Amino acid sequence: MSAHANEVATERGEGYVLVRLAGEVDLSWSQQVRRAVLAAIEQDAAVGVELSRVSYIDSSGIAALVEGFQAARGRGSRFALVAVSDAVRAVLELARLDRVFVLVATPDALPAA
């Protein structure tokens, strides 16, 4: 298990905003993740949450993603999960949410997602 430090960073790309997450998303900082995702959606662009370096996510982390997904839909914005790690995918499948989210491999695919 690769142990990344918990990290959230937002960057602007060509026609999208990308929120990069790393580490283990749990109750200790999922509120921080939630705020970053909602802030990105405020920017009226396609939003992606990059999860390749996320080795763990709990229901509070998933809830932050769900809230982002619903907020983006309310604004008519695109929202997708990017480069989802196996650990995150397993939890999405367990929560039956793997078909709810749009999953893309790279941020380049975001504007078309």
Add this chain to the structure above:
Amino acid sequence: MIRSSARPLPPPSVAPAPARMREADTLAFLAELSQALAVSLDLRQTLSETVRRVAEFMQVEGAALFLLGEGSDGDARSAGVLECRVCVGPVDITGARLAVGQGVVGRAEAENATQVVVDAANDARVWREGDDATGFVTTSLVCAPLATANGPIGALEIVNRRDGRAFTDADAELLGLVAAPAALAINNARMARDLIEQQRLKREFDLARRMQRSLLPRRRRDGFPVTGVNRPAHEISGDFYDYFELADGRVGFVVGDVSGKGLDAALLMVRTASLLRWAGKDGLAPGAWLARANEELCETAQEGRFVCALVGYCDRAGTHVTFAGAGFPPVVVERRGAFSEFGSGGPPLGILPGMVFDQHAIALEGGTLYAFSDGATDVRDASGQPIGGAGVRELIARHARASLDARVRGLLDDLKRLRLVDDTTLLIVEAPRAAAPDVLLARSVPAKAEELRGLRAALRGSLDELGLDPLLRDRLVLAVDEACSNIIRHAYGADGGGSIGLQLARCGPWLRFELTDSAPCSDLARMKPKPLGDCRCGGMGLALIDEVMDDWRLERGAGGRGNRLVLSKRIDEIDEGNE
């Protein structure tokens, strides 16, 4: 060469040793006979061979071999009696019996000396009824005793020389020479026969022991409330135990001890074990259960045989026990170091019909019921005294705090060290404990979200040691983490403080995750998992726990304070070898 000095009449004509008795021939004959007898381990064949060869070489009309009864073949009459086992000649006297001292044969045996009868018609030693019964006329005879280092075993007799002459000293000497290897061969054949018999008996005993052991139920490790163990003092045990589940969820148990040892006790044990199982499966109250078995055994059991037994039921959780004893040693119940004893409810089974058996109904209250067959109280201490009930209680107290496995091992080892003088059987009834040695992880952390990462890592490590599939491992970690998050968020809430205790234990095929907190008691009614796949927030943690675990339950904490959440997952697919 011992010869009888009692020779009342001299031979009528003293002929020189005939040519047929040449020394070279005699030596050749003896050598040949010895060789033939040396390779023969079959008693009957050894006997016939001896008699046939002697009759042929010595040119006589008849020859017979008598053996002294061993009294061991079930025929008491044979003891101390000489019986003709094989003969050649015109009349068959096989089966003829003579007392030691009776007739020439009996005298040869009694005096351990060769007897020569030159003129049978006028010799007082001759037993005449033989001739009277058969019509055979004995004119002259020689009889040599057969003896081994352990004493006389029989006699070899030759009757009437074919040339019509009377037997001579030379004939007597020759017969005496034949008798030695014949006696040796007979002895060897008997020892071989005994050895084969012993091997046959051993095979049968092995079979009986295997059969007996196969009747004992297998040890159950799935949190079953009854455990039995038997350590036989002999190859074959008269003790037995059994347990089974009834359709109504109760568990029936039986432990018994058949009087006596050996094969017939073992056979009665087999019969009683199936009888008690059959009666117990009807769900009869323990007293009636014993009464029914008693009636049946009284009708059929052999005189002097009886069965001590204890029968009863407990609930699957091992909290309440109903039992009745029949001549069984007192049942000992240990509760946190305090002992109570419950005496037998009636006499042993199989003695008197119409008996009534009193039963006890007790709540174990976390205690343990021990039923030892009387073998345990018979165990001797260092000074050779039976340890008795007090010794057994001391033994239990010494091991009471150990896990079930360790306790059973410890009790048996102690009994063994104290010299087992009887079969020992032990039956234990108790609520299945989360066995101490199976605890894989025990942690207590402050109820803070920042602690969760470390807790997850520790849990992951413990599950990896079990050789769990990584996908299942991650799901279990997620479920436990969700439960911890709920405790932090909902149980402690804004007040914070407090701690979370996590214990991971393996109990048979079950993994149990026990989470304890000191928060105000949670209201179970308010805890509702929402369906998975539902995008609305809240309730997802519980839904994930529901999905991952096979079972979970929330209880008040110890002493009514806090909460205790137990999550269970069955993992029987793990290969034991990975542990």
